[in-house]
Amino acid sequence: MPDESLFDALRREPDAEAPNLHAVDAADRLVLDTVAELPGIDRTMPIAVIGDRYGAMTLGAVSLGFTAVRVHQDAVTGARALELNAARVSLSDSYTQHTLGAELLTGVGTVLMQLPRSLAELTEIAEHIAAHASADVVVLAGGRDKHMTPAMNDVLKKSFETVTAGRGRQKARVLTATGAVASGMTYPVSKRIADVDMTVVAHGAVFAGAGLDIGTRFLLEYTPKMLPRARSAVDLGCGTGILATELARTRPDLEVIATDRSAAAIASASATAAANGTRISVIADDAMSTFDSESVDLVVCNPPFHEGAAVHTGAASKLFVAAGRVLRPGGQMWTVYNTHLNYRRELADAVGPTDLMGRNGKFTVARSVRPSEQR
Numbered sequence: 001m002p003d004e005s006l007f008d009a010l011r012r013e014p015d016a017e018a019p020n021l022h023a024v025d026a027a028d029r030l031v032l033d034t035v036a037e038l039p040g041i042d043r044t045m046p047i048a049v050i051g052d053r054y055g056a057m058t059l060g061a062v063s064l065g066f067t068a069v070r071v072h073q074d075a076v077t078g079a080r081a082l083e084l085n086a087a088r089v090s091l092s093d094s095y096t097q098h099t100l101g102a103e104l105l106t107g108v109g110t111v112l113m114q115l116p117r118s119l120a121e122l123t124e125i126a127e128h129i130a131a132h133a134s135a136d137v138v139v140l141a142g143g144r145d146k147h148m149t150p151a152m153n154d155v156l157k158k159s160f161e162t163v164t165a166g167r168g169r170q171k172a173r174v175l176t177a178t179g180a181v182a183s184g185m186t187y188p189v190s191k192r193i194a195d196v197d198m199t200v201v202a203h204g205a206v207f208a209g210a211g212l213d214i215g216t217r218f219l220l221e222y223t224p225k226m227l228p229r230a231r232s233a234v235d236l237g238c239g240t241g242i243l244a245t246e247l248a249r250t251r252p253d254l255e256v257i258a259t260d261r262s263a264a265a266i267a268s269a270s271a272t273a274a275a276n277g278t279r280i281s282v283i284a285d286d287a288m289s290t291f292d293s294e295s296v297d298l299v300v301c302n303p304p305f306h307e308g309a310a311v312h313t314g315a316a317s318k319l320f321v322a323a324g325r326v327l328r329p330g331g332q333m334w335t336v337y338n339t340h341l342n343y344r345r346e347l348a349d350a351v352g353p354t355d356l357m358g359r360n361g362k363f364t365v366a367r368s369v370r371p372s373e374q375r
């Protein structure tokens with residue numbers, strides 16, 4: 001087990017911090033203890049860490065003596081949190097970051113991972129491991145009992161001969177998968193959504209898969225009304241890039257950027273635009289942190305409302321504040337949200353005067369206008 005002082009130093013920054021949200025969990029600890037006890041592991045051989053939330057698994061592996069630690073995190077916020085935490089414990093440069101694929105996994109004999117929430121993401125990860133890692137790879141996939149389902153074992157069994165569940169500890173458990181069986185790649189998948197005449201392309205980790213979220217569907221109806229004089233638009237938290245694609249193909253004068261903190265989302269958005277014969281720019285970023293202030297005319301957003309396991313509106317608030325900074329005076333943000341979330345006040349504070357433009361049984365569409373004068 002890595003020294004407890006390592007875990008004490010870890011923070012979630014730049015993700016929301018709150019007393020009920022932690023940077024290390026029982027699954028991180030159990031996976032690290034399990035790998036520490038595995039017999040016969042050569043700690044100079046490459047090891048891959050997948051889905052590390054804030055760096056506990058990666059930095060824990062380094063502190064256990066692994067010298068070639070390769071990391072894949074879907075969220076740029078996770079990658080940034082790892083970077084910040086590595087600096088806090090003087091372990092910067094002790095690992096390398098990679099996309100999910102051959103560069104991450106070739107020659108790897110051990111994989112440590114946090115089980116992702118969705119089976120689609122788990123399928124994509126498992127298929128990549130089976131395709132690229134050593135045939136005798138050992139995968140230690142940790143999760144918290146309340147988020148684990150028998151279906152996760154079934155997914156792993158499609159890519160590995162043996163999958164066993166270890167004993168639980170502190171409401172966490174490790175699945176051990178061995179005997180990799182490469183069987184081709186399911187993702188990205190693509191699906192035609194006939195009534196909106198769009199083909200959606202999705203990697204495993206992306207929100208709503210290759211489907212069309214009902215909130216997004218409602219916001220799509222409003223795209224012709226969104227600031228007709230706009231020259232630039234951002235699909236903030238773009239997922240598969242449906243909103244960006246719709247704007248780009250219906251308004252050719254608009255320069256459209258799709259941005260999301262998820263690497264899977266960015267890859268999916270690019271592919272969705274291409275599949276519909278249009279072009280957008282994509283930027284992996286945490287809440288437009290790299291965008292200039294007052295640089296964009298229009299922002300469209302179907303905001304996230306889950307922060308890890310806890311329902312927490314911090315993630316949405318962060319996007320609203322970012323839009324308030326990035327919009328030009330007179331620029332507009334169009335947001336769709338579940339009506340009970342009642343974001344109007346918050347949007348008004350973060351962006352500017354906010355009107356409710358539409359409401360159906362479940363969702364509200366709001367338009368917020370950035371004032372001409374700095375408030």
Ligand SMILES: C[S@@+](CC[C@H](N)C(=O)[O-])C[C@H]1O[C@@H](n2cnc3c(N)ncnc32)[C@H](O)[C@@H]1O
Pocket residue numbers: 207208213216236237238239240241242243259260261262265285286287288301302303304305315318
């Ligand atoms: C409800 S989904 C909407 C996805 C897509 N726009 C759609 O309508 O299908 C919210 C998206 O916000 C992204 N997201 C969450 N926090 C973010 C952040 N801090 N910066 C950028 N994107 C973020 C998530 O990765 C997710 O793709």
